[in-house]
Amino acid sequence: MKKLKARLAKARSMISIKTYKRPMLFIIMTMVLLNLLILVLAAFIALAIDDDFTSFFDAFANGSLKWMMSPNSIVLIENPQTLILAVVVLVTGMILFSGTIIALTTNAIKDYFQKKKSGSGKILLENHIVILNWNNKVPELVSDLLHLENRKVTVMILADIDKEYAEKQIVNATQQIQKTQNELSSLNVLVKKGDPLIRSDLEDISIAKANAILIMSKDMHEEVVKDLPKSDLNVIKIILNLGPIEFEKQPPIVAEVKNIHTKAKIMALESVVHTLHEHTILPICFDRRLGQIIAQTIINPQVEDVYLSLFSFEGSEVYQLPKVDFEQCLANYSQVIPIAKSSEGLYVLSLDDRHLTDQNPTPILLVPLKIKPEKAVLPQSVYLFGNNNKLQYILDSFSEYEKLYHQEFKAEFIPDDRLAEFVSKLNQETTAATIVLLSDDHQAVDALDANVIDSLIYLEGHLKREGINIIVELLEPKNDHIIRDFNIRNTIISNKIISLLLSKLALYKETAPFYENLLTISINDQGEDEQSLRLVPAREMLNESFPLVFSSKKALILSIYQALGKKAIPIGIFHQGILTLFSGNLSEKNPLSLEEADILVFMNL
Template sequence: MFRLRFIDRLKFFVERQFVKGASYQLLVVVAVIGLISLVGGMLVLPLGEYDEHLGNAVWWAFLRLTDPGYLGDDEGTWRRIVSTWLTVSGYVVFLGALVAIMTRWLIAIMEQLELGLTPVSLKNHIVILGWNNRTVPLLRELVMSTSRVGRFLRERDIKRLQIVVLSEQVSSEQIQLLRQDPGIGRRAKHIILRSGSALQPEALHRVACLQAAAVIIPFQSHEPDSLVTSDVETVKALLSIHAQARERNQPLPYVVTEVEDVRKFSVASRAYPGPLEVVAGDATISRLVAQNIIHPGLSELYGELLTAHEGNELYLRPAAPYAGLAITEVEARCPDAIMFGLMRPDAAGELHARLNVPSDEVLTPQDTLVLMARSFDETEPRAHAVSDRRVHRIAAVEEDTPGVQSKRLLILGWNRRVPAIITELASYDDYDFDVDLVSIVPASARIADISRYSDNAARVACQHIEADYMVEGELRRLQPGRYDSIVLLCSDRLSSGEEADARAIVGYLVLDEILQDQQVKPQILLELSDPANEDLLERNSSETIISSMILSHMLSQVTLRRELRLVYDELFTAQGAEILFNDPDDYHLRAAASFGEFEVKAGAVGETALGICRSQPNAHGKRLQLNPPRGKAMDLLPGDQLVVLTTL
């Protein structure tokens, strides 16, 4: 039998000790130092200068091994030879090996700390489970929502907002990305990154999920044909949080999650019995696309109401201090805000959003006011009513429908939201849509996806065309000028959102070139995933929906004020209140009429006046002016439209 040599066995033993870590490596070095000291002591012991005591000789050798300064004290050729050997060995073993081991150990500790594997010691913080293209917009929306964050902190008696993000792999690029973001900037120091997956219970413990004030589970992108979808990961994360809370006998935290497929609502609710708000990502964007097709011009309104940038947002305020007053009396005390509606519990205590409420509606202590304003402070009712603001809004009167309207729609591109868009279009009974779907995805796969999604989608006539809309010849043969609306969708089959946006933008430029000589151009709606790409189009006559930004805003706002989800659901569905763009002649207004006069005229027909949509954009490219000053003349020009909230 083959036997290893002694030196091989020794090398193997040393190797096994070194791979065990720094502590074992130090023990090996200590053993080698001891062995060298022993050998050195034994070599000088015969000189007879150490009282024939081996310990003294070994100590002499150890001093030469660790401190070269003793080298000059030795006399005699043999002792100097041994002393020199010990000093050189000390440089190699004592200094070299020891410093190398300690340095590697410190570097390993620093790398481990940088990986974010240490559990956080926080309470009442916000946890985001996942890092993707929506994480930075979500963080930006959270830190920029100052009024809602202030209320969020006061309710939990904490001084500042702390956010923990769970990422598959923490890197310095992520930290730099947060610091360079104009909306986050210095506030990045309050954002903590931790490594791990939402599917791992130890990773959930690492971000202290059970101690969090709120947990956000955003959408996680996957390959189109992957069996593990974002909804699967979401349900698994909900089950893991529930199991952890049950094991440790702790209460379940408040969770806000994005579900890709609206049909998974009930599954998510069964998986998590705690406080849960579910935002249907694909269904939400599909609703916005459908409404924008029916009411052109809404995309700019989405960009203002559903982002935390300059402009108006929706705010909620308790109505208890004003119980017994009519809506018109509270409106008169809020000259800088618009009364959007209210939220009221039913007999079972379940909240319902009611928008475009009549002015004579009397408030109850359980009501919550929904107001649109530029800041939360502007929603604070004054002590005394403003005498020149008395809006008398009647109950919306059901008008005779003009019949079924036909719309020809061209959809360029394909992603997972198309079946939801078709289903949403089918929910509008007053419209008959004729849709042409253009994509390089095989028509059979598209037909199967739509039929699997919903039976109602069959109401919409869809013609599937296999073509690449980026090829000008193929797009020109479609005669895009004959459609009422054209939608360009960013693909989810590419490796990154940047590539998908680049393809959609190039497609828009090709389409714009074809329609250049068209006198009456169709409405063009462009979907992008990255808000930075919108600025690439210097001359953009289309409407743009930034899906990631809108969903990030909704997730952040529902996290800070969960009742807002009911308002969004009421506002952006076929059965709820609708935002319309009407002709000023419908209200018999003068061009120099003020917005206050428009409020009165709109209220007389059961509508809530919201603002003005100009026919020509201003210097910043904006056409929409929401909540303008009430006493100032609107200076209406031909082509201008008035924006109202109504109930159909």
């Protein structure tokens, strides 16, 4: 008896497992068995009530089974009892079998649409951009890809995120860009809920055929070990998970990391883990870069506009031009501005990559210019409120600027709970000062920039004196319009800058060394920061009568380049507060006027 119970329990367990693993197959088999049981029972009854059947098999084959499979056969039945039995068998079969099949088919179709709606299942793609993980930088990153001209772009996002929520955030970001419906159709964005650490999820998005891969840092700030945040650990795991994959296109893997030490760890992994040897991995510590950009913006507020323009796909972009000499490029190439040397040739600024090699070696009429002595950068007192990962990098940048400009930059961090005391003291002073409000990046997504908005409200109500510059850092781009009416000198949207640079590195990996040098303060033996931006008003640089008229953009570029002793090259101009980076046919005869109030944008060479 015990053995029988054990066998029954084992059978029930096996049935339960099969039911859980293949519920649809189990239901179909159950329906088939029920119908078979009904047919057998009906055959026995038919044999008992109708003498036309000679045996059970005759009653089963020519009776119950025939009635169910061929409903028209019941019209030939003469025995009333047999006719009633046949109708019962037919109706029961239709309800149990046909009804079940219809219900299962309907459910299967519903599941199919539900899977597509949720992003489940395998998606066959190629030459697409893959974004792994989600944070609030992703919508801005995707929306900037709309500026890619003459190119259809497919973006595949794999993250533990609700598909409808992610799509709504992306739509909201793209609506901020004034694009036609036809231009919007050039960008395809797909979202799949999944885990980048699961190999099957990666295979479902055709990861092996990707053109570029971006690994976003999750919003997890706690450290698992010293100098390794939980978010960076997740990035490292994803990189290792990508290692064994044989990519068809050798895509760059751009990884966003929070800690500068994580970058060194990833570079070490790339050299020692054999599965990573063939991959191009670009770990970027954006907090460090942003700290330097914020420090530069404090000294010169308009430099942020230049960075945003360089990082964006809108307007002029940085490309690599191989096997070309700097002076040769300046003399002969008509659509590019050389801005730095690379291992392969030059980095150049151009409107697009279709005209990089266009040449027009026509003589350019230079304008002789007299250069004024460079004015010293005025010392500043900077007070920083709000604590995030960029704070230390901002303070470090000011230390470097003290060496570079030989001036003292007083940069002091003040805790938020001392804001009232600080404002009261500042109201009694007369010296110029700059207040920088940094956004707390440890806040929940729906509370981003809360500390900045709170501090702004207090400053608006209690800061009474003039001559105070307020610079604000925001993490959430949507909050920009909320604070526009405050008395703010500059708003730095950190996540937007990061998003633009991420997409730029993913699509043009060969320009990574240029951006690395551009965003690094590196003082050479002559005490200069090479390959850096410089903004100077025309009246402070040129000892000339204004306006100055040049025959073309190339004439302005070459005239100032020569006057500066070939140490810097102009790449753009601020005219009436609007930035224009030089682009198009630079040699084209089109008079260009330089006003004394214009601000020239240079790249130090």
